[in-house]
């Protein structure tokens with residue numbers, strides 16, 4: 295949450311920063327701002343606007359933007375409402391220092407009171423302004439250079455931060471630091487780029503350094519990069535090569551990233567399997583699993599920790615590991631797990647699922663489990679992210695950048711990797727026979743082409759969306775492997791169309807939610823389970839008997855449900871453990887079209903942001 299971009303070098307900073315902020319807008323779009331240093335007048339020019347980056351661009355037109363150094367920010371509001379004043383950058387008391395910040399300074403209130411006691415006054419309600427005042431106060435009080443003052447100040451703050459600071463009197467240097475919020479430095483030819491992730495950097499350089507927690511980087515115009523810890527220990531920067539290309543960051547011919555990402559799924563699922571499966575030769579090998587095989591195979595229990603859509607994928611993981619590998623699984627909301635005192639030991643394996651690899655709650659749950667001696671396994675999309683780095687082993691899902699705030703291809707990538715792991719473990723542990731192992735492998739390899747056939751039903755799904763777009767509520771029902779898909783379908787609808795939706799296990803309906811059903815309540819039933827077909831038919835009859843409108847996701851050729859449901863969307867047949875990979879696709883498209891028809895911005899839904907680096 296919140297996007298940071300900074301530049302120092304010999305190019306014009308403003309276009310690089312604006313371009314980068316547009317790429318990071320998925321992290322927040324409450325306000326945007328830049329600070330630039332004009333060499334001629336020696337002044338720092340700060341421009342800030344409530345709203346999206348475009349509002350800032352419109353505001354800055356015709357204003358002086360000449361500068362080869364600058365910092366920029368796109369905000370997801372935490373402290374202080376979204377307005378021009380609370381927008382970043384923020385200035386120190388003298389106006390000499392400017393800061394951009396992602397994270398939360400938890401003890402800002404006590405620091406602020408102390409600073410007010412010393413005569414400071416503040417213009418915004420933000421914790422960020424307090425931090426830059428503190429840095430300047432320390433600098434003046436202890437006669438320190440900026441880097442030293444940043445170090446001392448950061449040792450006094452509690453909370454999370456990724457910051458970049460610019461000094462009007464030293465326009466040849468930027469100072470960056472991180473703790474629990476991501477920051478990456480791109481190393482160009484005599485220039486540096488600093489950003490919350492690599493997307494603003496990749497078109498300029500492939501060489502990057504990911505900052506670790508409590509590290510401070512000083513980058514100078516002469517090309518010098520110094521890395522130290524807050525404890526003043528010198529570190530050698532670990533330079534990595536980016537694996538990302540610029541086309542992945544563009545919408546191409548699609549109107550929205552979300553639609554592009556939904557349509558990318560045949561490719562992204564294939565990428566999640568690449569090198570890990572071979573139906574011809576009859577094997578699955580998951581590299582990360584092999585490297586920790588002894589610990590994983592000996593695990594008493596898997597605990598899957600995640601948030602949101604990733605948590606839904608984790609629930610499918612529970613069904614997969616328990617059924618195929620016979621390993622007991624618990625699925626935890628990371629935000630709850632971190633504050634309980636769960637019983638975790640050295641023979642537990644914690645599997646963290648995260649698209650961004652930066653979700654604060656998931657990171658905190660992992661840190662806690664690490665202290666308790668558990669083995670940590672990450673299933674992550676963002677290469678080099680914090681979760682990827684803290685885990686003992688893991689598997690990237692290789693979905694490519696996911697920019698639409700509503701997660702789609704990351705979900706199917708996560709489920710694909712979980713399926714690969716469960717099948718692999720099930721076979722290695724002798725829990726599934728070779729014939730079933732081979733069947734699942736060949737079926738998994740066919741999933742991308744089956745997803746493609748569902749995507750070809752886009753027009754039909756759009757038609758159904760048009761029929762129900764004016765609803766105020768929706769109920770999603772599913773059984774077994776498709777219960778988590780019902781939860782995911784409901785989440786997709788509510789987050790991008792603002793329609794209230796709930797997901798339930800289909801059989802739970804009669805324990806309460808059935809009271810909601812009348813002619814105004816559409817019920818979306820995922821009905822492609824082979825094992826519970828008759829029971830699902832009964833559930834549909836129960837809904838119809840109460841005049842509910844039924845939209846059913848069924849297996850091709852299911853004439854029974856087709857006769858009783860109001861609308862059916864047919865999807866190809868597959869083995870039940872893999873069925874979520876197909877049944878979720880029409881639900882993603884349905885939500886997309888409903889949201890669009892209601893005039894919602896599907897890529898940037900209100901109040902939301904991707905990469906939730908705050909609690």
Ligand code: F6R
Pocket residue numbers: 601602603604605647648649650651652653656699700701702785789905906
């Ligand atoms: C929903 C969505 C969120 C994320 C959640 C976890 O569409 O995107 O619910 O799934 O914030 O994020 P990651 O997977 O990055 O840890």
